[in-house]
Amino acid sequence: MTENTQFCTFYLGDLFFGVKVENVQEVFRYQEMTRVPLAPSVVRGLINLRGQIITAIDLRARLCLEKLPEGQMPMNVVVRTKEGVVSLLVDEIADVLEVSEDNFERPPDTIDKVTRELVYGVYKLENKLLLILDTEKTVNMGVDSTTSSMVAEV
Amino acid sequence: MDKNSSQDSDLKKDVEPVAPDMTPDPITTDQAEADTEVASVDSAEDISGMDSIINEFIVESYENLDQLDQDLVGLEQNPGEVSILSSIFRTIHTIKGTCGFIGFSKLESVAHVGENLLSKLRDGELVLNPPITSALLAMVDAIRQMLSCVEESQNEGDVDYSELIETLTTLLKGESSETAPVAVESSSSTETVEASGEVTPADQSEEPPVQVLVPEAKQEESPAKLAESGGGVEKKQENRSMADTNIRVDVKLLDQLMNLVGELVLARNQILQFGDQNQDAVFSATTQHLNLVTTELQEGVMKTRMQPIGNVWSKFPRVVRDLAASCGKKIRLEMEGKETELDKTLIEAIKDPLTHIVRNSADHGIETPAERIAAGKPEEGMLKLRAFHEGGQVNIEIIDDGGGIDPEKIKQKALEKNVITQEQAARMSDREFANLIFAAGFSTAAKVTNVSGRGVGMDVVKTNIEKIGGTVDVQSKFKEGTTLKIKIPLTLAIIPALTVMTGGDRYAIPQVNLLELVLLEGEQAVKSVEFIQGAPVYRLRGHLLPLIYLNEELKVKKQEENDKVNIVVLQADERQFGLVVEGVRDTEEIVVKPLSHQLKGISAFSGSTIMGDGKVALILDVMGLAQSARVVTQNRERSRLESSDKGDGKTTDKQTLLIFGLGENGRMAIPLSMVARLEEFNRADIEKSGEQEVVQYRGEIMPLICLSEIILGVKTSAQRETLQAIVYTQNGRSVALVADKILDIVDENITVKRGSSRKGTLGTVVVQGKVTDLLDAEAIVREKDPTFYDNKPLVTV
Numbered sequence: 021m022t023e024n025t026q027f028c029t030f031y032l033g034d035l036f037f038g039v040k041v042e043n044v045q046e047v048f049r050y051q052e053m054t055r056v057p058l059a060p061s062v063v064r065g066l067i068n069l070r071g072q073i074i075t076a077i078d079l080r081a082r083l084c085l086e087k088l089p090e091g092q093m094p095m096n097v098v099v100r101t102k103e104g105v106v107s108l109l110v111d112e113i114a115d116v117l118e119v120s121e122d123n124f125e126r127p128p129d130t131i132d133k134v135t136r137e138l139v140y141g142v143y144k145l146e147n148k149l150l151l152i153l154d155t156e157k158t159v160n161m162g163v164d165s166t167t168s169s170m171v172a173e174v
Numbered sequence: 175m176d177k178n179s180s181q182d183s184d185l186k187k188d189v190e191p192v193a194p195d196m197t198p199d200p201i202t203t204d205q206a207e208a209d210t211e212v213a214s215v216d217s218a219e220d221i222s223g224m225d226s227i228i229n230e231f232i233v234e235s236y237e238n239l240d241q242l243d244q245d246l247v248g249l250e251q252n253p254g255e256v257s258i259l260s261s262i263f264r265t266i267h268t269i270k271g272t273c274g275f276i277g278f279s280k281l282e283s284v285a286h287v288g289e290n291l292l293s294k295l296r297d298g299e300l301v302l303n304p305p306i307t308s309a310l311l312a313m314v315d316a317i318r319q320m321l322s323c324v325e326e327s328q329n330e331g332d333v334d335y336s337e338l339i340e341t342l343t344t345l346l347k348g349e350s351s352e353t354a355p356v357a358v359e360s361s362s363s364t365e366t367v368e369a370s371g372e373v374t375p376a377d378q379s380e381e382p383p384v385q386v387l388v389p390e391a392k393q394e395e396s397p398a399k400l401a402e403s404g405g406g407v408e409k410k411q412e413n414r415s416m417a418d419t420n421i422r423v424d425v426k427l428l429d430q431l432m433n434l435v436g437e438l439v440l441a442r443n444q445i446l447q448f449g450d451q452n453q454d455a456v457f458s459a460t461t462q463h464l465n466l467v468t469t470e471l472q473e474g475v476m477k478t479r480m481q482p483i484g485n486v487w488s489k490f491p492r493v494v495r496d497l498a499a500s501c502g503k504k505i506r507l508e509m510e511g512k513e514t515e516l517d518k519t520l521i522e523a524i525k526d527p528l529t530h531i532v533r534n535s536a537d538h539g540i541e542t543p544a545e546r547i548a549a550g551k552p553e554e555g556m557l558k559l560r561a562f563h564e565g566g567q568v569n570i571e572i573i574d575d576g577g578g579i580d581p582e583k584i585k586q587k588a589l590e591k592n593v594i595t596q597e598q599a600a601r602m603s604d605r606e607f608a609n610l611i612f613a614a615g616f617s618t619a620a621k622v623t624n625v626s627g628r629g630v631g632m633d634v635v636k637t638n639i640e641k642i643g644g645t646v647d648v649q650s651k652f653k654e655g656t657t658l659k660i661k662i663p664l665t666l667a668i669i670p671a672l673t674v675m676t677g678g679d680r681y682a683i684p685q686v687n688l689l690e691l692v693l694l695e696g697e698q699a700v701k702s703v704e705f706i707q708g709a710p711v712y713r714l715r716g717h718l719l720p721l722i723y724l725n726e727e728l729k730v731k732k733q734e735e736n737d738k739v740n741i742v743v744l745q746a747d748e749r750q751f752g753l754v755v756e757g758v759r760d761t762e763e764i765v766v767k768p769l770s771h772q773l774k775g776i777s778a779f780s781g782s783t784i785m786g787d788g789k790v791a792l793i794l795d796v797m798g799l800a801q802s803a804r805v806v807t808q809n810r811e812r813s814r815l816e817s818s819d820k821g822d823g824k825t826t827d828k829q830t831l832l833i834f835g836l837g838e839n840g841r842m843a844i845p846l847s848m849v850a851r852l853e854e855f856n857r858a859d860i861e862k863s864g865e866q867e868v869v870q871y872r873g874e875i876m877p878l879i880c881l882s883e884i885i886l887g888v889k890t891s892a893q894r895e896t897l898q899a900i901v902y903t904q905n906g907r908s909v910a911l912v913a914d915k916i917l918d919i920v921d922e923n924i925t926v927k928r929g930s931s932r933k934g935t936l937g938t939v940v941v942q943g944k945v946t947d948l949l950d951a952e953a954i955v956r957e958k959d960p961t962f963y964d965n966k967p968l969v970t971v
Contacts, residue, residue, distance in 0.1 A: 054790040055679065057728035058776045060873055066782055066790040071437045073782050073790050075770040103771040161772050161873055 024118045027143075029150065030097055030110040032080055037110070038117065038143070038150045043099050047113050050093035060161055064109055067096070074098065076107040082158060084134045099155045106159045119143045119150065127151070231272050232325050233420050235317070238265045242314050246307055253302045262310075263292045269317060281320045284335050287342040288313040294346060309341050425518065428479050435468075435475045436668060436765035442468040443762065443786035472668065476517070483561045483570070484512030486525050490532055494557060497536040504543055504554040505536055514561035516568045516664055523642045524570070524662065527635040531572050531658055532557070534632070539576035539656055549653060551575065563664075570660040579650035581607040588613075592835055592915050597942065608650045612636040640797070643669075643686055671764045671783075673791065674742060675757035677730030680791040682764055682783055683753075687744045687796040691758060694739040703739060707830065707921075712741060712752055719743065721752045722803040724794075727778060732756065746800035753799070762786065766793060775872050777802055802851065831922060832900065833941060835915035837886045841946040842913070843939065848951055850903040852916060854896050869910060876901070879958050880912045881949070885934045890914050902951055907962060909955055918942075 027038030028047070053065030053076055062081040067074050076096065080088060088094055094109035123144045127136050135151075138158050143150040242265055249258045270285035288310060294300040316335055323331035442464055449461035491507055498505040540546075540555035547553055560571040581604045588594045593613050594602070611632045639646045644662035663669070663686065671682040692714065694702050703710050703721065710721040721741065725732050733756060741752040764783040773779065777798035785791045830846040855869050860878065862868070867878040878899065882890040899910035922941050936948040955962050 052789070054782075054792065056773055056776070056779070056792060057677075057679075057730045058778055059773055063772055066792075068784050068788055068790050071440065071784065073767050073770075073784065075772050077772070106770065106772075159772065 023121045025121065026116055026118050027150065027152065028097065028116050029114040030095070031112045031114060032083065032085060032110055035085075036114070036148050036150055037079075038152050039097065039099060039108075039155055040152075041116055043101070043155050045098040045100050045105060047098065048096050050095060062161070067107055069098065069105075069107075072105065074105050074107050076109055077159060079108045079110055079158070082134075083138065084132070099159070101155050101159045103156075103159050106155075108153075108155075108158065117145075117150065119145065228276060228324065228328070231276060232321055235269055235272075235321055238269065239314055239318050239321075241265065243311070246310055246314070249302060250304070250307045256296070259292070259296050259302075263289065263296050266292060278320070278324065280335065281317060281324075284313060284316050284320070284339060287339050287346070291342055291346050300346075306345055309338075309345055312338055313342060423478070428475075428518075431475050432479065435472050438468055439472055439668065439763060440765060440784050440786075440788075444788060447786045476664075476668075477515075479518045480515035481518050481521050482513045482515050483521065483568075484509070486521055486528060487512050487559055490529075490559065493529065493532060494536050497533060501537060502542060503536070503540055505540055506554050506556050508556065508558040509560075510558065511561040512559075514563060514568060516662070520568075520642055520662055520664075523638065524644075524660070527638045527660075528570070528572075530632075530635050532559070535572055535574040535576065535656065535658075539574040539578075541577050545577075549577075567661045567663055570662070572658040572660075573655065574657075575655040578652045578654050578656050579608045579611065579648070580652050584608070584610050592917060595918060595942065604652075605649065608648045608656075611648060612646070643684070668763055668765055670761055671793065672742070672761050673759040673785070674724070674740070674753075674755040675759065676724040676728065676732075676755050678733040679730070680759070680785060680789075681724070681755075682762075682785075682791050682793045683742060683744070683796065684780075684793065685761060687746065689743040689745050689750065692741040692743060692752070693758075694741070696737055699737050699739040710754075714743065714750075714752070719750060719752045721754055722799065723754045724799075725756070727799055727803055744796050744800075746797050749800065751800060751803075753794075753796075764791075764793070804852075829922065831920055831941060832916070833918040833920060833946065834898070834900070834913035835917050836882050836913060837888065837890060840886065840914075841917070841941070841944055842881070842885075842935070842949050843941055843946045844900065844911075844949040844951060846919060848902060849900050850908065851901040853899045853901055853910065855899055855910070857895050857897065860897070871901075871908065871910070874908065876908045876910050877959065878910045878912055879954060881934070881954070882912075882914060884954055884957070885947075902955065904955075904963065909959070909962070911949075911951065911954070 026041040028041050028044045029036060029038045031037070051067055053067045055065045056063055062078050064076045064078045064081075067076050078094070080086065080094075088111060092111070094111060095113050096107040097110055097113065098105060098107045125142050125144065127139050127142050129136070131139070138154055139151045140154045141152045143152065242262060245258050245262045245265075249255060249262065252258070266285055266289045270282055270289055273279075273282040273285060291300070291306065291310065295302055295306070300306070316338055319333065320331060323329065323333075445461055446465060449458050452458070487509055490509075494505050494507045497503075535557055540557065541549070541551075543553045546555060556573075556575045558571075558573040560569075560573065562569050584607045585594075585599050585602075588607075588610050589596065589599060593610065612635070613633060636646050639660055639662065642662055644660060646661075647659045648656065649659070650656040670685040672685060672688055673680050673682050675681075692712070694712075703712055705711070710723070711718045712721055713719070719741075736756075740755050740758050742755055742758065743750060743752050762785070764785075766781045767783060768781055769776075769779060778795060779792045780795035780798065781793045782790055783793055831843040832846050832849050832852075833841060833843050836842050853871070855878075860867055860869050863875065863877075867880075868875050869878055870876075878897070880889050880892075882888055897910075897912050898914070898916050899912050900916075902909050902911055920941055922939075934950050934954045936950045939946050939948055952963070
């Protein structure tokens, strides 16, 4: 018997990503945010989400992708993590997909190191691949990210 | 009776001055009861000090008794239920214990027999039957009655409970003589009837005798009570008021309420701003009303979290007593203002520092009786705790009349430990010396006792108090005593703050740190800011105020060039500095929210908040800013002395050097311009990457280089708990150079006396009259990591 999992999906450029639906608190359009000087470059700013202050992380920067073209506003995918509620800035939000575990596979070693660090698996869909993001690792800016990017550089 | 009451008041005299809030000797209250009529007023006064204890006891007991009623009835239905029995036993035991402690002997004796009976039931020697249940219920009623009496008149009343006690005792004895538990039911009925023959009319069934027993006891009590108090029914209703007006609330719920009120305050602020733009009369009246109600609600909710400081102090009499006993001292503890209230979280936060200070005062402050007599002081030392509200802050003072702090001893110790230099010592006042006790690793106790004197402590006390936005100061007169003054805010969650603008963004500065605002315009703006070797200063009433440009500290672009200079004069630690911002807005009450995990490492911010317009603003950490801008160095006193040096001017052709110690007596210097920051790392934070010691620092991995290992060939840092490190940064890469001791920052005209062949040094210079080696940081770093200077940043995220 195969199990199905639901993912909230979104795009970063032409890459198709998914986050487990139960980890997603909500999604909303671009909202003005307060920048944080001296913060790591992946932190885009702070957002007031109904009285709760949440940190917005630029997912493109986190995955070492190019910046979003000028004028295009990112959208917020708010995820719950052990480090608290964090907003991930993505290009465009897509549907909630239910996919079968049969199609799951670990990411191949050939993909970019940072991406491999943060993507724990791939679902082979009919016409594209769904990359599943490890939200805990994504929002954790500690050693993991530094080492991985150092490794990537060297 | 006369004799009793005179004794009573004698005792009272003895007891009260020592510790008005301590529990009086049980005898005092016993005697007070014995002569109810005459001494009832007396005794009420007598116990007034313990009012709070008694109130707590009453409230708690009422709750317990209500539970008991349920339990007993439940037990009757499930006689075998051991857990219920144990719970009943515990409750009665608690009541009995507290009664004995407070001195309600009659209450105690009733509870005592009840307890005995219960313990037999619990141990299985007796089996519960209706007569026992009823007798126990009657006991509960009796206890309740006595409690109401206590609540009303501070004594147990003069109702005679001997019959009830007798009934309970007979039940106890009668049943225990039974050997066959199976026969209990039938035999118990006869036993009961026989035993309680005088009390209850004999009856054949089991239920009736006891049912009679209860009302009878009540009937007996009621007239007596009526006679004593006049209007029994009315009084009884009043009596319960104390228990009825108190409820227990989960702290979590209060925290949640506090959060919600915080949100409401924000919403209110937003509406007020909107109201200002709107000219509608009805609307502005409504906002006014909302404003008032919110403020009151906020105060009300904050009050629910308030607790008297006495809650923390209550353990000190014991602490001081034990300490005094173990040190062979005589110490009298006085407490003043124990009803002073502050937020629960703050109470928790000051508990440990306060305990530490009190122990310190008792251990080091107050001398032995022999020393005291020799110094012409009373044999008994005095330790006084004082708390009061002042200017929206809570002040706590710990005063002792002990030996005080010997400035000479401090000076010796400070010199010995290289905390200060000779020159600085010569210029320091006694008060400055006294405050050195807060420096890290500083203890003046001649010997280490099991209580204190290990050199850790006062610096931790200071850090902990500063963590909650408080300050601590010490004043001491040698041979006369020491006074420690602690000031802490009332609450942490909602604070008044000043909002300022820089680089187009708003930042909030907690008003606690704010001293004044200075606005320089036009020509003044250009002229008034002077520079000492590139460091801007402003003459504020004759004193030099170092200036920090907020936009530079935060590395953001200035938004507008104007000819105005806004200086926010701030206090960090004991140092003042001016923060230059682009604009000053108004003050607002803000709700402090912690920074998310990703931003924790930024020392310039202490939190974030939502402003009136719903946008997020960052709260500046004044202390962190001052540290990163090096206004406050590791050693505050020194920096103050240094700045007064700078006041002499003419320092422009000099070089600023950081002086640090290496090995036993080694002195080394590095140009301050090469120093990115000074840091302290805990040994626990240091990790290994291969053979290399590294530390996680601002999201990067920074290698540690132990200077003594390279220069002296001895790794002196190996045993140390905290490492003093000089962070050296080039091309975005950092290394931490571990020194043994950061000594000083000096401006000096240096000329290299001779080149050095010694490894890792550039040469030798004379600084402050002492031979000092100049560190060759480049060579050292290159040796450790040959690629360090390759012009390529390692991390490109």
